[in-house]
Amino acid sequence: MIKKNPGSLVKKIFRRSEDLTAADVAEARQYIAQYWQKLERHHPKDDDSLYGLPKPYLVPAHEEGHEFDFNEMYYWDTYFMAIGLMDDGHKDLVLGMLENLLAMQKRLGIIPNASRAYLTGRSQPPFLTTFIFELYDRYKLDKKWLKAAIDIAKDEYQTVWMGSVKPNARLVYRGLSRYYDINYLHDLAEAESGWDMTPRFSRKALNYLPVDLNSLLYKYEIDFARAERIFDDKREAAKWENTAFHRKESIDELMWSNIRGMYFDYNYAKERRGSVASLAGFYPMWAGIADDKQARQMVRALRRFEHRGGLSTTDSQQLNQMVPGRMPTQWAYPNGWAPLHYVIIKGLQRYDYHADAERIARKWIKTNLDWFNQHGVFLEKYNVVQPDKPPMKGVYPSQTGFGWTNAVFERLCQEFIDERR
Secondary structure, X not given: OOOOOHHHHHHHHOOOHHHOOHHHHHHHHHHHHHHHHHHEEOOOOOEOOEOOOXXXXXXXXXXXXXXXXXXXXXXXXXXXXXXXXXXXXXXXXXXXXHHHHXXXXXXXXXXXXXXXXXXXXXXXXXXXXXXXXXXXXXXXXXXXXXXXXXXXXXHHHHHHHOOOOOOOXXXXXXXXXXXXXXXXXXXXXXXXXXXXOOHHHOOOHHHEEOHHHHHHHHHHXXXXXXXXXXXOOHHHHHHHHHHHHHHHHHHHHHHEEOOOOEEOOEEOOOOEEOOOOEHHHHHHHHHOOOOHHHHHHXXXXXXXXXXXXXXXXXOOOOHHHOOOOOOOOOOOXXXXXXXXXXXXXXXXXXXXXXXXXXXXXXXXXXXXXXXXXXXXXXXXXXXXXXXXXXXXXXXXXXXXXXXXXXXXXHHHHHHHXXXXX
16 A cells, blocks of 8 residues: 555645646556556466467456456456557557457457456457557558458457357347357346446346447447558448448437437347446447437436546446345446546547546546545546445455556546646
8 A cells, every 4th residue: 555645645635627737647657657567467378267378468457365366368458458558668568468369369269258268158348440440550550460450350240249149149130239148148248248237238138239339340340441441442441331331320220319318228129228328328429420419419418427526337326226135236326437438538529529528537537546645546446426435346346456447547647637738
């Protein structure tokens, strides 16, 4: 635990988020920079249930003596950790982590939840093409590198996310896909969503077309079109653009609520939209699906999620969070999570809502910073309604560390504090 000077602590905690400076966040960023070495692993050979991977990688968290001892590489955690490390000093590490994801797809026919034999029955939210293009653009990589990576991403898209039979029965309704697990259990399909657990699916995840997943797959299709234009294949690019257009049509028809001004998951078994308003409904802004009118409505709707410490994962406390004996739902009000803040900030920027993006980014930075200044650690999630209180617990113990929190904090400091100097 880091010792703090009580006199400086009060000053730091009660600074307004809009007044935060580079000096205010300097100690926290130094801590993060030094913490990455605790999260780095390299296992080039299979070891019991742990798959060998060619390059070093980062695990989500590390805490001495904690009952969770991570050694495996996770899918979407990896992308969100990489976004805070896309600099020249970490080039080999982030390129290697992408290489590991591609290697798992080639070897296993899926990028699993994590690099464990017992976690290959499901995946996690697919950010692969986004990861590929961020590295391609950041490091000015060549077409040969891009072609090899995109070909593997196309295999993942077709095999895993557009599969219609076991072991990948995800494409189920109107050209849209669901989260899945080979064991055909709702709770394990919910784990594939990364939101384990959440009230979004009412413990029936296999019955839902998730708005975040289908927005991610739309982004794949747009990214494939971009790649084909780079490869000078305009006809193939047009095919992917057409595929994306049809997915957008289905998403708008099934998932958009004009009355509530945002997107919802769709229960295809009952042929009706879900009722839980969540931050997943803002992925269409991140992916570029929403039109300008929809985006305006969504920005208004976002205020229902905004609190003193940032954005809550759902807009209010759900009944099943309060019933004794029910499954704890940590991906819900009052908790806020780093990857969701990042997705929504990027979505707001995409539609030129820059003031909203900055306000939310600075609230989130301050929530992270105040907890660090008091306790000397970063958390995997925060209570954004009462930022000085612990977050709501989930089905597994709360963890400190924490890879994607650290990375998003660093990236937002770069964008919203450093660039304003």
